[in-house]
Amino acid sequence: MAGVVIEASAVPRATAATAPSGARELGVAPFLSTGAQIDWHSRKPRWQQGDASNIAPMRVVRDDERGLVAWLTPGTLLEGMGASNGKRIRTVPLDQRWLVDRTRIVEEWWGNGVLRIAPAGTPWSVWLFWNEATGDDWEFAGWYVNLENAHQRLHAATHSSDHVLDVEIDAAGDISLKDEDELEAAIEQGRISVDEAQQITRHADAAIAAFRDGHWAFAQRWVDWRPDPTWTIPQLADLPS
Template sequence: MTRYWEPGTTIEWVYEGTGRHAELPNVRPMTVVRDDAGGLVAWLAPGTPLLKPVLADGRETRYAGPVGMFTEKRVLKLDVWRGTGILKASPSGKPWSVWYFWGSDGAFRGWYVNLEREHVRDPAGRRTSTVDHVLDLWINPDRSIEWKDEDELEGAVAAGRFTPAEAERIVADAHAAIRDVEAWAAPFSEEWQTWVAPADWRVPAAPTTHQPTLVAEELHS
């Protein structure tokens, strides 16, 4: 029987490391908004401390290019989520999550569909784990769709991160997500873009399950 988390529970939303970077996960402490048979919805608050893989010199992995980002040496960095918060919905049985973005003025900017492995839950450890599949979609407020990071998926294949067959399956998953958008299925139909975080919710503490090898100079809370 699935154990669901109560709203307000702090969990870790984890993107597992893979291949030569298997020991370097991306760990984001988040607060549960809703958790039931339909899926998990959680809030990444502004200023949340997190762990993320970066290049050995501290730069974001994307600076290594679409192939090098999968082959260059990485280290873990203790950092903080900057900018506005993000609401994330992980629909049950789907190989993607849907992220809700707002601008600094509070206006809703759009939906980000992050292709990823279906989540594996660890109720006792308060963790939900997945693997990022690189390819993404951006859905504008008018429901128009843009593909993102196609070059990075090609780079992942060139680097041996995915096989060509795995990349084809990821592209197929993206098309399945587009069909959900066109049908305006959940979670798109659930109007989460109007949601506002409760004023009394605190920013979660930094992850403690991994020891970073590179620490950011400053954490802002």
């Protein structure tokens, strides 16, 4: 799947400070209109003002009581969490990855667009990827299920916190877990507890069951969906210097 890969009922300790004060649950009005910009934030547990995070400016596809559907446009500038040398955090050896300080970096999303779906009240979101997306020639690659806190909303932003482990489902419906080694490293380095890791694994099982049960986030309509060609690239605010 081309492009920058962005890391990421809630895990108890991981809920702290992942959304600003006054945030509401996803699926609660007011809602944004189709085409509006929404900033998709993924913060570390116990995030504080000034800490690095992942921020993706996106276009709203649907925003209502069922949850949020949003589009990440190719060429969008994203804020990410990098190592102190300014390189992507995934360049840090796994045995140190959860111990190093993280700094704010900006990267351009250079792959095909990504459709992200965050159902209200679920500890995961669904990301749809395409291998090819030129004109009428779109080749669906599959679903990436990002395990995370249930989203919370404030103004034109949605907030969550990544749970390290993820689920990949290819276009044929074959299922595999992703980043199991990172989950083990996160436990060893104190990022999460054993109990939290077990709950994250149960969330993976629940997401897989939702796929098999035909949850609306995996519906064919989203595979067939295409963005409005008049949409411009959303802008990342407050770029780090």
